[in-house]
Amino acid sequence: MEPILQVEDLSISFGGLKAIDNLSFTVEKNAIYGLIGPNGAGKTTVFNCISRFYTPDKGKLTFQGHINLLDYKVHQMVDIGLVRTFQNVELFKNLTVLENLIIGQHSITKGGILSQGFRLPFVKKEEKRIREKALDIMDFLGIRGIEHFPGAAQPYGVMKLIELGRALMSNPKMIILDEPAAGMNHSETQTLTNLIKKIRDEFNVTIILVEHDMNLVMEVCEKICAINFGSKIAEGSPKEIQNHPAVQEAYLGKEDEVHA
Numbered sequence: 001m002e003p004i005l006q007v008e009d010l011s012i013s014f015g016g017l018k019a020i021d022n023l024s025f026t027v028e029k030n031a032i033y034g035l036i037g038p039n040g041a042g043k044t045t046v047f048n049c050i051s052r053f054y055t056p057d058k059g060k061l062t063f064q065g066h067i068n069l070l071d072y073k074v075h076q077m078v079d080i081g082l083v084r085t086f087q088n089v090e091l092f093k094n095l096t097v098l099e100n101l102i103i104g105q106h107s108i109t110k111g112g113i114l115s116q117g118f119r120l121p122f123v124k125k126e127e128k129r130i131r132e133k134a135l136d137i138m139d140f141l142g143i144r145g146i147e148h149f150p151g152a153a154q155p156y157g158v159m160k161l162i163e164l165g166r167a168l169m170s171n172p173k174m175i176i177l178d179e180p181a182a183g184m185n186h187s188e189t190q191t192l193t194n195l196i197k198k199i200r201d202e203f204n205v206t207i208i209l210v211e212h213d214m215n216l217v218m219e220v221c222e223k224i225c226a227i228n229f230g231s232k233i234a235e236g237s238p239k240e241i242q243n244h245p246a247v248q249e250a251y252l253g254k255e256d257e258v259h260a
C-alpha cells in the first residue's frame, strides 16, 4: 500500500487551547478515509492544516511521499493536486452553475494571458475542451440541465454537488470533503453516499472526509480515524470503530450517531 498523505505529530493551539495534540495518521492512495469525532474535536482544524489555511505549531505533513505541504501556500494546493470543499458551501454568487465549475480548472490560463486576449484558435479549442469537461462532470454528478442558471440560487444539496464538481475539474489526486452531507435531506445524502464511491473509482482519486452522518461514514469509508480533544482515540475499519470503547465513550449520549 502506497501512502498519499502522512500526518505526523501534528499540533496546533489557539491561545491556551490545544486544538490538535500530536496527531498522526496515514492515508493510503485511492482510499476513502474518514475523520470523525464529537463537536469541537478538531476535525476541521486538521483539514485546515492539511490544506494550509493554518500553519501547525508542530508536525510534518507529507503528500505523495515527497511533498512537504508546509513548503506550500494555500493557493498552491490545487497545483499539487489537493482540493477541498467547505462545511458551508462557497460558490461564486454572480456566476452560472457551469461557470462555477469552469473556475475550478486551474490550467485555464494555459497559453498565457496574451494569447487569451487575442482569443487565438488554440485558446478557443482549450475553452471548448474545458466546457465539455465541465458538462461531463455535471452529467456524472446528475446535475446536467441547470448549467446556465445562477449557481448560488440552487437548492443547498445541489450547491454542494456544484462545489464537488468544481473540485473535480482540477484533476485532483486527493479531495478533502468537510461535512459533504451537512444540510442535505435523506435522499440527497443517499445519492451522495453512492457518488463518493463512484468518484473515487472513476476519477482515480483519494478521498478524506469529515462527516457527522455516521451512516454515510460507515458505508463509504474503508478506514476511519476517531479523534477527541485533538488526539487520536481509535483508528480502524468501520466495524472496529463502531465497537471501540473509546469511541463509544467520546460519543456518550450520542450513541445512536455511532451505531449506523
Ligand SMILES: Nc1ncnc2c1ncn2[C@@H]1O[C@H](COP(=O)(O)OP(=O)(O)OP(=O)(O)O)[C@@H](O)[C@H]1O
Pocket (backbone or CB within 6 Å): 014, 017, 019, 037, 038, 039, 040, 041, 042, 043, 044, 045, 046
Ligand atoms: N481560528 C480559530 N481560533 C480559535 N479557536 C479555534 C479556531 N479554529 C478552531 N478553534 C477551536 O479549536 C477546536 C476544534 O475546532 P474544530 O472546528 O476543528 O472542531 P470540529 O471537530 O471540526 O468541530 P465540529 O464537528 O463542530 O465542526 C474548537 O475548540 C474550536 O473552537
